[in-house]
Structures are given as structure tokens and as C-alpha cells.
Amino acid sequence: MKSTAFSRRSLLASTLGSALAGMVWLDHAHAEDFKMGLLVPGSVAEEGWNRIAYDALKRVEKELGAKISYVELAENPAAFEKAFRDYASQGYHVVLGHGFQFQDAALTTAEDFPDTVFLISSSSVHEGKVIGLNTDASQPFYLMGVIAAKMGNGAGLIGGMEIPPIAHAFEGFRKGAESVNPDYPVSTVFINSFTDASAAKEAAVSMMAQGADFVVPNANAAGLGVIRAAQESGTQSGTFSVYSDYTDVAPKNILGTFIADYGQGIVRIVSGIRDGAVPQSNVDFGLKDKDVIKFTFNDEAARSIPQDLRNHLEEVSAKIIAGEIQTRAK
Secondary structure, eight states: OOEEESSOOOOSHHHHHHHTTSEEEOOOOOGGGOEEEEEESSOTTSTTHHHHHHHHHHHHHHHHOOEEEEEEOOSOHHHHHHHHHHHHHTTOSEEEEOSGGGHHHHHHHHTTOTTOEEEEETOOOEETTEEEEEEOTHHHHHHHHHHHHHHOSOEEEEESSOOHHHHHHHHHHHHHHHHHOTTOOEEEEEOSOSSOHHHHHHHHHHHHHTTOSEEEEESGGGGHHHHHHHHHTTTSOBEEEESSOOTTTSTTTEEEEEEEOOHHHHHHHHHHHHTTEEESSOEEEOTTOTTTEEEEEETTSTTOOOHHHHHHHHHHHHHHHHTSSOOSOO
């Protein structure tokens, strides 16, 4: 597979610089004693959302010399809180809950464990030592919406659960599509699972039957069902890889891949915490952070994105970064 990078790598200075500008200073943790835990909603063996967090955790181990541990959990808020409490009671300095669904459990647990920093992925929270790490997926999804409206007749969006990060991403897609064609039809289904690939596939097939020639997942591991539905349609349907590269599964159907790789950001933030500081705000990653949010094109797709559209997407991306285009309501 050949793919063309949407933009080159750059440092996280803008986002992480502002996030680390104000600090709450803590007792310094000796490097050899520093411990970080991870909670994931599913298996780290699966490519996609959970693997992103696991890879970041392994980088913390390798680059910071931290002792690490992780736990795989079903969607159960009581289990989330128990896992947070287990780590905090064992003296873990940082615990990352990988997903917005961990936020409430972290806020409750933090009241009893003031010495532990709780990081929450896909969250904008900032209360004491509960810090949100938000990847603004509405921005790359806006680009997907532009592509779909330029190249297709309708789209179907399949989400795992109706939670803010996914709702924001889908809002971005709709805004992008509407910027091209205000009447472009977009339907949305939430399957209430991040692991049920069969349900995601069934939803995608139903949308294609109703005229959607783009089906787009945002459902963690379940999203693979959407990719397979597109692949089985021949070249009738286009799609995008989200959070992992599934191009080998549907090389003719995937027009582009969005990967959120904030391992470097995690390392920098956790390094600061290890050295005695906690960010004074949540951390918000966007298209400006080109080594975190990566959007690439698939040149081997049956309907490869033409060069004039790629040039247009560069212009749109620049306007998003400059704040001239709002991809979702604030």
C-alpha cells in the first residue's frame, strides 16, 4: 500500500507548552519508584483505540524508566472506580483512564487519593488532579466530511456510544460535508458497544442499502465491522480508517486514515508529573499537533482522492488551525 502523508511531523510545543506553562508543584517522585497505571475499555491486543494507550504506556516505561501496569475492563463504571482505587491505594503516581467513560469514576476516586494524578483520554475535564487529554477528532472528521461530500452522494456514521468525543467527531463530519453541500445527507447510528463488530457491520450494510456510499466508523474495535462491510460492497462504498490503519482489510475502499498518536504527548506530560508538576489545564490536541493527529491518503483506493481535492484539504486544514473554521460547537 502506498499512502501520502497529509502533513509533515512537527513538535507539540504549542499544545504542550501552554499545558505545562502553569504547574502545581508536588513532592518529587524518585524515578526508580515512579509508577503509572492504565485502564482500557477492552483489549490492548486489538489494533485501534486501546493499542494507542498501551503503546503510550510502554513508551513511558522505556523513556522514563517507570514501573507500569494495565488492566482491561468491560464497560462497567463500578469496575472503573475499583480499578482506579486499586492503583491509587498501591501508590501509583499517575493513572490513565483511556476514554471519556472513565471521567466520573476518576473524579469520585480523586477525592480520596490527593497524591495520585488521574489522566482521562477524550476529555476536557480539569478538576484538581483529574486532567483531560482531548484529541479533537472533529477536525480530521471535518476533512472526511469534505471528502465524502465532494466524492459521494450520502454518508452513514456508525458510533460505538453516544458520548461527547464521538458526538463531537460526527458533528465535525457533518459540518465538513455541509461546507460543500448543505443538503448532503448524513445518517448516524450508535450501536452501544465498542466491541460488537457484527452490529457495526449490520448498521453499515443497512446504511448502504439506503443509499450511503460512504460509511464511517468511530467505534473502537467494533469499527472493523464497518470496514468489512465496505470491503464486501466491492467498490461501491468508501470509508476511512479511524484510530488504526485497516487499509490492508479494504485497500480499495479506504480513502484515508486518521490516527491519533499522542504517545509523545503522554511521555512529556507524565515526565513533568514525575519531576514534580501537574498541568494547570486540560490538554487539547488538534490538527496543529501534526505528530499527534495524522491524516493520510490511500493512493491505491478505487476512488483515490484527486490532487485538486488534496490541495483544497490543505487549505481547509490551515483555516482550521488558524481558527477560521470551527469544526464543532465549543
